[in-house]
Amino acid sequence: MEPAIPLNMNTDRDKGFINSMFSSIQARTSAYCFRCITCTNGCPIVLNYREQAKEKLDLLPHQLMYAVRLGLKDLVLESQMLWLCTECYMCTEYCPQGVHVCDVIYELKNLAIKERKDLMPRGLRLFAHALLDNGRTAEIMDWEREDLELPELSGAGDAELQELLGQLGLPQLIDKEGS
Amino acid sequence: MKPYAFFLGCSIPARVNHYEASSRMVLKEFGVDLLDIERFSCCGPVPLRSISFDMFLTVGARNLALAETEGLDIMCLCSGCFSTLSDVNHQLREDSELRKDINKKLEPTGLAYGGKIAVKHFLNVLHQDVGVNTIKKRIVRPYKDLRIATHYGCHTVRPSKVVQSGTIPPVFFDELVEATGAESVDWSAKASCCGGPVLGADEQLAMDLCEKKIADAKAWKADFLCTSCPFCQVQFDSIQAKIATDRGNAYDLPSILYPQLLGLAMDMDTDLLGIDNNRISLDSIDTFF
Ligand code: SF4
Numbered sequence: 416m417e418p419a420i421p422l423n424m425n426t427d428r429d430k431g432f433i434n435s436m437f438s439s440i441q442a443r444t445s446a447y448c449f450r451c452i453t454c455t456n457g458c459p460i461v462l463n464y465r466e467q468a469k470e471k472l473d474l475l476p477h478q479l480m481y482a483v484r485l486g487l488k489d490l491v492l493e494s495q496m497l498w499l500c501t502e503c504y505m506c507t508e509y510c511p512q513g514v515h516v517c518d519v520i521y522e523l524k525n526l527a528i529k530e531r532k533d534l535m536p537r538g539l540r541l542f543a544h545a546l547l548d549n550g551r552t553a554e555i556m557d558w559e560r561e562d563l564e565l566p567e568l569s570g571a572g573d574a575e576l577q578e579l580l581g582q583l584g585l586p587q588l589i590d591k592e593g594s
Numbered sequence: 595m596k597p598y599a600f601f602l603g604c605s606i607p608a609r610v611n612h613y614e615a616s617s618r619m620v621l622k623e624f625g626v627d628l629l630d631i632e633r634f635s636c637c638g639p640v641p642l643r644s645i646s647f648d649m650f651l652t653v654g655a656r657n658l659a660l661a662e663t664e665g666l667d668i669m670c671l672c673s674g675c676f677s678t679l680s681d682v683n684h685q686l687r688e689d690s691e692l693r694k695d696i697n698k699k700l701e702p703t704g705l706a707y708g709g710k711i712a713v714k715h716f717l718n719v720l721h722q723d724v725g726v727n728t729i730k731k732r733i734v735r736p737y738k739d740l741r742i743a744t745h746y747g748c749h750t751v752r753p754s755k756v757v758q759s760g761t762i763p764p765v766f767f768d769e770l771v772e773a774t775g776a777e778s779v780d781w782s783a784k785a786s787c788c789g790g791p792v793l794g795a796d797e798q799l800a801m802d803l804c805e806k807k808i809a810d811a812k813a814w815k816a817d818f819l820c821t822s823c824p825f826c827q828v829q830f831d832s833i834q835a836k837i838a839t840d841r842g843n844a845y846d847l848p849s850i851l852y853p854q855l856l857g858l859a860m861d862m863d864t865d866l867l868g869i870d871n872n873r874i875s876l877d878s879i880d881t882f883f
């Protein structure tokens with residue numbers, strides 16, 4: 416069987432990556448991982464793909480946690496597991512070592528988007544565009560609200576959110592044209 | 595009782611308006627007042643956290659700060675909004691450095707986060723503030739022999755340290771369902787994910803997760819699924835309909851929103867409860883009174 420993590424790690428290890436990951440409270444918890452595989456065994460995405468899990472997801476949750484600790488940056492950031500995680504928190508809830516597995520995955524996605532724009536999935540890009548263009552993720556069904564006698568929505572918050580996200584640099588982060 | 599700052603989010607007004615309509619009706623009956631805050635925005639949901647933790651915290655903190663200026667706790671209908679705002683509240687309360695940092699980013703909005711309010715889910719408000727016994731007293735048409743597959747939704751109950759869901763496994767939703775006379779059945783896939791969060795990333799995967807849950811509920815002989823989140827409801831309603839067309843697997847297991855289930859047992863107006871707004875018809879519920 417091929418080892419999931421390359422055994423000769425000297426060339427691929429990235430110390431800067433380990434240090435940057437371990438500067439956040441959540442990510443630091445990955446250091447407590449003792450590879451019991453509880454997270455992976457309870458992960459609905461891994462269970463869904465069964466034998467094909469490694470092929471579809473690259474690194475499984477417990478492998479991600481360990482690879483972070485080893486500083487295998489490219490292997491981690493290019494792993495499909497990051498983008499198919501459904502954020503169900505099963506892993507985090509049942510990890511006996513208190514590793515915030517799901518939060519570490521979030522952090523890895525942040526890093527991937529910051530450093531490797533090519534890794535950002537289309538769905539996430541569309542989401543960011545919707546927030547920047549409309550201040551909300553989906554269009555209001557006004558006629559249905561009228562039928563159900565629901566109050567009209569003014570959109571005051573939407574406009575303020577658009578402005579705030581502009582100030583926070585979301586357009587630059589996703590390379591939106593005109594930003 | 596103090597009113598709650600009512601947090602609607604974006605998904606409900608776009609897809610599941612009947613969740614809001616039925617919830618408002620039920621809460622009114624129990625004397626729970628809601629304040630609509632015009633300046634509330636999108637909660638800053640999980641995809642935003644995937645993009646940037648700082649932006650996620652800042653957008654959440656802005657919404658929390660708005661409720662703070664009114665001196666009110668927040669009530670969410672959507673489990674996604676509930677999870678986001680609970681999480682931001684938790685992170686900023688725990689970490690004073692982070693709070694300082696985020697408050698700096700909020701400065702241009704004229705708002706500041708102080709960590710003074712609580713975030714509750716609609717189900718928590720019904721269970722903790724109204725109480726199961728009060729609800730039982732208001733049931734005029736109790737269900738008979740109705741088997742419900744109660745679906746909590748991941749973000750209503752996990753991580754338990756952040757959302758404080760009480761017992762593990764949680765029981766509050768089962769108790770609310772059973773208050774109507776229905777039976778909340780055991781089913782293997784009860785705690786698992788509906789697939790909603792990956793719908794944008796991989797539709798087939800979202801359908802796989804959804805189909806597994808529906809098949810399991812069916813195997814445990816449930817008559818209906820019951821939800822309390824717009825994403826879960828869309829999965830079990832519209833996506834179930836899509837599974838039937840695309841994959842030829844028709845389970846015919848309708849999903850009812852909890853306030854609809856409760857409202858019908860309280861003999862409320864079916865039009866205003868939005869009973870006809872579901873994709874998969876709820877009509878068969880009439881046979882269980
Ligand atoms: S459950 Fe926790 S300790 Fe076990 S492998 Fe996963 S992260 Fe590591």
Ligand code: SF4
Pocket residue numbers: 454457458459460461476499500501502503504505506507516517520
């Ligand atoms: S949060 Fe993600 S990694 Fe963890 S169990 Fe759920 S899908 Fe798997």
